Amino acid sequence: MQITISRGALFKPLTYVCSVVEKRQTLPILSNVLLQLNNEGELSMTGTDLEVEVITECPAIKGDAGEISLNARKLLDITRALPEEAEITIISDDSKAVIRSGRSRFTVQTLPVEDFPKIETEQWDQTWTLPVSVFKSALARTSFAMAQQDVRFYLNGLLFDSDGTNMKTVATDGHRLAKTECELSSVLTDESITSIVPRKAVIELLRIIEDGDSEMKVSFNSNHMRVELDSVVFTSKLIDGRFPDYDKVIPSEQSKKLRVEKKAFHDTLTRASILTNEKFRGVRLIVSENKIAVSANNPDQEEAFDELPAEYVGEEIEIGFNVGYMIDAINAIDTDMIEITLEDANSSGTIRAPEDDKTVYIVMPMRL
Amino acid sequence: MDQPARYAEAWERAIILVDMNAFFASIEQADHPEWQGLPVGITNGLQGTCIITSSYEARAYGIKTGMRLKEARKLCPDIIQCPARPERYAQVSSAIMQALQQITPDIEIFSVDEAFLDVTHCQRLYGHPEKIARQVKKLVYDVSGVLCSVGLSGDKTTAKFAAKHDKPDGLTVIPPWQARERLEDVPVTELCGIAGGIGRHLAKHGAYTCGDVARLPISVLARRFGNPGRRIWYMCQGADPEPLLLNVPPPKSIGHGKVMPPDTRDKEALLLFLLHMGEKVAARLRRHGLQAQTFYVGLRTRDGWLASRQRSVLPTDDGHHVRALCSQFVEQCWHGEGVHQVQVTALDPRPAHGQQDLFTCNDEMQNVNRVMDSVNERYGEFALAPARLLNRSHMPNVIAPAWKPYGHRQTILKEYGTR
Numbered sequence: 007m008q009i010t011i012s013r014g015a016l017f018k019p020l021t022y023v024c025s026v027v028e029k030r031q032t033l034p035i036l037s038n039v040l041l042q043l044n045n046e047g048e049l050s051m052t053g054t055d056l057e058v059e060v061i062t063e064c065p066a067i068k069g070d071a072g073e074i075s076l077n078a079r080k081l082l083d084i085t086r087a088l089p090e091e092a093e094i095t096i097i098s099d100d101s102k103a104v105i106r107s108g109r110s111r112f113t114v115q116t117l118p119v120e121d122f123p124k125i126e127t128e129q130w131d132q133t134w135t136l137p138v139s140v141f142k143s144a145l146a147r148t149s150f151a152m153a154q155q156d157v158r159f160y161l162n163g164l165l166f167d168s169d170g171t172n173m174k175t176v177a178t179d180g181h182r183l184a185k186t187e188c189e190l191s192s193v194l195t196d197e198s199i200t201s202i203v204p205r206k207a208v209i210e211l212l213r214i215i216e217d218g219d220s221e222m223k224v225s226f227n228s229n230h231m232r233v234e235l236d237s238v239v240f241t242s243k244l245i246d247g248r249f250p251d252y253d254k255v256i257p258s259e260q261s262k263k264l265r266v267e268k269k270a271f272h273d274t275l276t277r278a279s280i281l282t283n284e285k286f287r288g289v290r291l292i293v294s295e296n297k298i299a300v301s302a303n304n305p306d307q308e309e310a311f312d313e314l315p316a317e318y319v320g321e322e323i324e325i326g327f328n329v330g331y332m333i334d335a336i337n338a339i340d341t342d343m344i345e346i347t348l349e350d351a352n353s354s355g356t357i358r359a360p361e362d363d364k365t366v367y368i369v370m371p372m373r374l
Numbered sequence: 375m376d377q378p379a380r381y382a383e384a385w386e387r388a389i390i391l392v393d394m395n396a397f398f399a400s401i402e403q404a405d406h407p408e409w410q411g412l413p414v415g416i417t418n419g420l421q422g423t424c425i426i427t428s429s430y431e432a433r434a435y436g437i438k439t440g441m442r443l444k445e446a447r448k449l450c451p452d453i454i455q456c457p458a459r460p461e462r463y464a465q466v467s468s469a470i471m472q473a474l475q476q477i478t479p480d481i482e483i484f485s486v487d488e489a490f491l492d493v494t495h496c497q498r499l500y501g502h503p504e505k506i507a508r509q510v511k512k513l514v515y516d517v518s519g520v521l522c523s524v525g526l527s528g529d530k531t532t533a534k535f536a537a538k539h540d541k542p543d544g545l546t547v548i549p550p551w552q553a554r555e556r557l558e559d560v561p562v563t564e565l566c567g568i569a570g571g572i573g574r575h576l577a578k579h580g581a582y583t584c585g586d587v588a589r590l591p592i593s594v595l596a597r598r599f600g601n602p603g604r605r606i607w608y609m610c611q612g613a614d615p616e617p618l619l620l621n622v623p624p625p626k627s628i629g630h631g632k633v634m635p636p637d638t639r640d641k642e643a644l645l646l647f648l649l650h651m652g653e654k655v656a657a658r659l660r661r662h663g664l665q666a667q668t669f670y671v672g673l674r675t676r677d678g679w680l681a682s683r684q685r686s687v688l689p690t691d692d693g694h695h696v697r698a699l700c701s702q703f704v705e706q707c708w709h710g711e712g713v714h715q716v717q718v719t720a721l722d723p724r725p726a727h728g729q730q731d732l733f734t735c736n737d738e739m740q741n742v743n744r745v746m747d748s749v750n751e752r753y754g755e756f757a758l759a760p761a762r763l764l765n766r767s768h769m770p771n772v773i774a775p776a777w778k779p780y781g782h783r784q785t786i787l788k789e790y791g792t793r
Contacts, residue, residue, distance in 0.1 A: 157687050180688075182730050255732045286728050328729060354732070370730040 007072025009043050011064070013092040013107075017050075017085050019062035020078075021215050022238060023053035026060050026206075027078045029201030039078035040122045041096070043073050052122070053078055058207045059125045060214070061239040067093065073119045074098040081105070084112055125241050127232065130225035131198040134173065134190045136237065138160035138222045142215045144175045147186045147365055149208045150334045153179035163202040166226070167249075170196050176252050182331045183252060184338065186365040191221060199226050202249055207231070207242035214238055256368055257356060260347040264293055264318035265360060268344045271298070272336050274312045278302040279329040280309040288372045289329040293348070294322040302329070325351045326374035332357070385550060385596050388503035389618075390491040390531040391525045392474065392510055394518075395542035399429035401466050402456050404519035412542055413437070414454045415446055426458055431540055439609070442694040473517045477510060479784035482618035490530055492618045504547050511545060527553055529614035534566045553612020556583035565609055572606065584610035625662075629670070629719025630654040632767060637676075637712035644673065644713060645701060650766045651718040652696035653759060659746055665689035666720035669696060674715035682707055683721065691726055692739050693760070 023039050031037045040052040049066045050075070052059065071079050088094065088107050095106045098116060105112040145164070153161035156179060165176040170193050176185045211233060215222075223234040226244075233240040282302040292299040298316045303309040325348060336344060341359040348355050357367040394400065398416045403409045415425045425441045429653045435450035446453055467486050470551035474481055477500075480492035500506045507526045514522045525537030528550025535557070536546040548556050557565075562584050563573040579594055581587045587595075587610040595603030608615050630651040638644065648671065659665060667689040672681030684699035700718065749758040756763060 157685050178732060180731050180733060183732060250733045285724070288728065352730070370731070370732050372729050 007041075007043060007070060007074050007098045008095070009041070009049060009069035010067045010093055010095045011049060011069075013085055013088050013090060013234055014062045014065060015066075016094060019051060019064045019237065020082050020085060022062050023051045023060050024078045024082045025053075025213060026055055026058045026210055027053045028055050029079070035075065035117050035121045036122065037077055037079065038075040038117055038122065039081060040073065040075045040119065042073045043069050043071050052124075054123060054125065055206075056123060056125075057204060057243045058210060059241045060210070061241075063237045072098065074103055074116055075112050075119050075122050075141045076103050076116045081110075081113055082141065108341065116187065125230065125243070127230045127241065128227055130232065131193065131195065131227045132199055133194040133223055133225040134168070135192045135221050135223055136173065136188070136190050138215060138218050138220050140188050141222060141233075142217065144173065144186050144188050145208060145212050145215075147338050148175045148177045148184040149212060150292065150338065151177040151179060151182055151184035151367075152208065154205065160202055160245055160249055160268050163204045163245045163291070164208045165249045165252070166199055166200070166201050166203060166231070170198055176249070178250070181328065181370050183255060183368040184366075185252060185256065185368075188364070194336055195218050197226075197299070200249070201226050202245040202247060203233060204245055207240075211240060214240060216345050254368060255354065257347075257354060260349045260353075260356060262293070262318075262320050262323055262348045263345065264316050264347075265343050265345050266297070266298060266314065266316040268336060268339060268342055270314050271316075271344065272333060274298075274314050275329050275333055278310045278312050281308045282329055286372065287329045288326050288374050289332070290324060290326050290374055292322065292324045293318055295319065320355070323348055323351065325355065326372040327355065327369055328372055331369045335369060338367070339365075384492065384497045385503055385528060386624070387528045388493045388497065388506075389470045389527060389530055389533040390503070390507050390510055391484075391494055391537045392489050392491070392514060392522050393524070393537045394487035394514065394520050394522045396427060396429050397520065398427045398458060398463050399432070399466075400520040401455075401463055402459075402520070403429060403464070406519070409454055410455075412454060413450050413452060414456055415443065416456050416458050417443060419457045420455075428453075443480060445711070449613070466520070469517050470514055470520075473513050474510065477513070478507065478621060480618055482620060490533065490618050491585075493683050507545055507547070518744075527612070527614060529553070529609075530616055530618070531565050531567075531609040531614035532557065532612045535560070535564065548612070550612065554588070557610060560584050562587050562610060568606060568609075575599075590759060602702040604655065605692065615721035624725075625664075625723055627670075627719050627721050628655055628658050628664070628666070628723050630658075631672075631714050631715060631717035631719075634713060634767070636714045638714065639712050640711055641704065641708075644704060644708065644716065645697075646765060647767065648700035648704070648718060648760060649693075649697050650763055651716055652700055653756075653763065654694040655720050656696050656717050656743075657747065657750070657755075658690055659691040659723060659726075660743060662728050664720075664723040665691045665726040665734075666723045666793040669699050670717065670719040670721055671700050672719075673704075673708060673713045675711040675713055677711075679717075680707055680711060680713075681717070688731065688734060689722075689724065689726070692743060694739065696720075716719075777785070 008159055027037060035099055042050045043066060047066045048063055050061055050063045052061045084105055092107045097104045103116045107346050108129045126225055149164055156162055161179055167174040172187050173190055176189045201335060223230045229244055231242050231244055278300045281304050283286055283304050289300055289302045296315060296318055301311045335357045339359050343360050344357060345360045346355060346357050349373060354368045354370050358365060383755045395781055399414045402414055410430060413435060414429040415432055415437060416427050417424060418426060423443045425437060425446055427437060427439050428437045432450060437446045437449055471483050471489060474489055474491060478491050478493055478496050482490040484490055486656055493503055501768050503526055507524050511522060511524050523537050523541045525533040526547050527533040527536050527548040532548050532553045536548045539546040561582060562568055562576055575598055576587055579590055581590055592607045595607050605616060617725040632647055632651060634647055667686055670681060671684055672679045682703055684703055686695050686699060746758045
């Protein structure tokens with residue numbers, strides 16, 4: 007195989023592929039990227055860790071059709087180190103490949119193309135189409151609440167739940183929960199979907215998906231999810247587990263409702279968080295007539311106290327929260343005001359944008 | 375230096391170390407006046423064969439801690455074997471520490487028989503530090519009938535060094551301004567906390583005595599040991615900057631182990647011992663308001679430890695959960711090897727009752743545990759316990775040197791109630 011391609015065309019798709027390739031691999035082939043050039047002069051690149059597979063496409067300047075597999079990181083590092091306007095030629099030669107550009111020449115090892123693993127997928131049970139921006143914002147609004155390496159493996163991912171018209175995405179780590187809902191443009195079948203996509207795949211998707219109004223396709227079967235963008239095909243295994251019943255923990259009625267300016271509340275919490283216990287990060291909120299007081303203290307008996315105005319009428323309530331959970335939820339809301347509803351010091355708090363019943367954040371309190 | 379003048383002045387810092395010598399044996403001698411002046415060896419129960427500690431009279435025969443009773447009898451046929459009474463030692467220790475708190479609240483209980491007192495701020499109240507040190511000695515004797523050696527200096531390390539000087543009934547004063555000179559020719563490994571490894575590193579730089587170390591650039595120690603290294607440099611000059619640790623720091627782990635009949639291969643017996651240790655760990659976690667999620671479970675075989683880390687779904691302080699992890703471990707890792715010791719340790723204890731959970735609700739078990747704990751608090755360990763524990767081993771509890779009369783290290787339940 008021989009291929010010539012501009013650095014500009016190669017670099018970005020290559021970074022997407024490389025980001026799923028793990029740095030340390032037990033199987034040498036998994037540190038490689040598979041390059042395939044077809045007769046139309048389109049180069050496709052594949053990277054995988056056996057759970058997630060990314061295939062990107064980019065146009066070549068010229069070349070002979072063929073395939074080759076070489077170390078992903080080295081190819082990326084070489085590409086990055088070349089000048090921006092460079093043209094890169096890759097020539098396969100027996101068990102080696104030569105990468106040339108201008109006066110630079112690199113000889114790297116290759117591995118047999120037949121050994122490169124492909125995720126085998128059966129037929130898709132369901133395919134949705136929806137705008138790229140809608141999908142991306144659904145991930146961005148919820149993914150931060152996913153668990154990390156929790157023993158309850160089904161929490162280490164994002165739930166996609168759909169009856170066929172709407173898509174709900176839900177993430178929880180057992181202490182807080184994020185849920186959002188959006189409309190699908192079209193669906194191929196009437197299959198409903200309840201699938202958990204692993205954390206790594208969600209994080210990669212957020213990196214790969216670029217803002218824009220174009221439509222994208224999302225397909226599911228019982229084992230895999232596939233996302234098809236303009237020049238990227240992203241496939242991930244699903245987590246085989248049962249997501250907890252999230253509707254049960256979203257309170258339907260809470261007696262205390264307050265509104266507060268988002269930025270002011272965010273800044274107040276950030277200031278108070280400096281003197282929280284570094285490990286547990288508890289802050290105390292005291293909500294009373296038209297104000298919220300925030301206080302924190304740490305094991306060294308240092309204290310922070312802050313206050314801000316809020317729209318609230320009702321009896322005083324004092325409740326503790328992990329300040330990190332509060333700030334995460336507030337960051338995910340993009341209106342100027344936020345609405346918080348509470349019941350008592352032992353029940354969850356709900357955070358949302360005012361009048362928004364699509365997106366909701368639930369945070370369990372701390373006993374302080 | 376104009377010493378008399380300085381003697382009259384208040385010390386800038388005054389630290390007292392109290393060290394109760396041959397503590398367990400001294401208590402036994404105080405409780406059994408007929409044993410005064412005789413060699414006494416403390417063993418773990420009557421069945422125990424190992425000398426935990428011995429009286430000064432026994433030590434004169436060459437008897438050492440850790441020696442088998444049989445060997446000890448060879449050296450000293452008349453040795454009096456005395457089974458340890460951890461509850462009694464805990465009680466005496468608590469009484470002493472409580473009495474010392476009347477002198478100053480700035481007290482660090484270093485172990486069951488050692489305490490640091492910072493009397494810097496009591497000099498106007500009681501007078502010269504040396505006077506306070508004498509008062510401490512008298513107080514300890516009045517409370518317990520046990521003699522102690524006391525070291526007085528301007529920092530913890532020098533005070534500890536001083537206390538070693540005149541055992542078992544001494545009072546050694548090293549005024550802070552003489553500390554550097556007194557330590558000058560002392561081998562650095564004689565200071566508390568400087569063991570072989572650090573000693574060897576210092577020897578590579580040609581530093582054997584405290585004076586040698588003081589002449590090294592501080593960066594030599596800092597590069598190798600970081601901040602603890604810098605502290606060693608100051609320690610060697612009689613200027614250990616470390617303050618007294620007034621609060622017991624949170625525990626890094628909480629564990630219990632027990633020796634079993636050799637070569638035990640009965641699964642039920644293994645599970646019973648593990649359950650026993652698991653219940654103890656869980657009860658201790660609860661007593662100190664802690665929970666843990668990662669547990670070390672180990673079985674000691676002739677080829678070493680068969681062990682693994684087991685993780686529970688959520689942090690727990692419930693014996694049931696710990697037992698479930700133990701049986702999971704036995705199923706996974708044990709293949710019939712002969713076992714002679716078991717161990718269960720909570721590896722990541724942290725304060726409980728912090729963050730509440732969305733999906734779990736185990737209030738009922740918490741209530742059961744609360745009732746069990748209050749019954750046991752009053753009537754003794756395992757007065758109320760899972761029925762299977764009726765068949766548990768009745769080897770007595772062992773008191774650890776790190777025991778303290780309060781905080782998470784208090785594993786011996788008080789029988790007499792000292793408060």
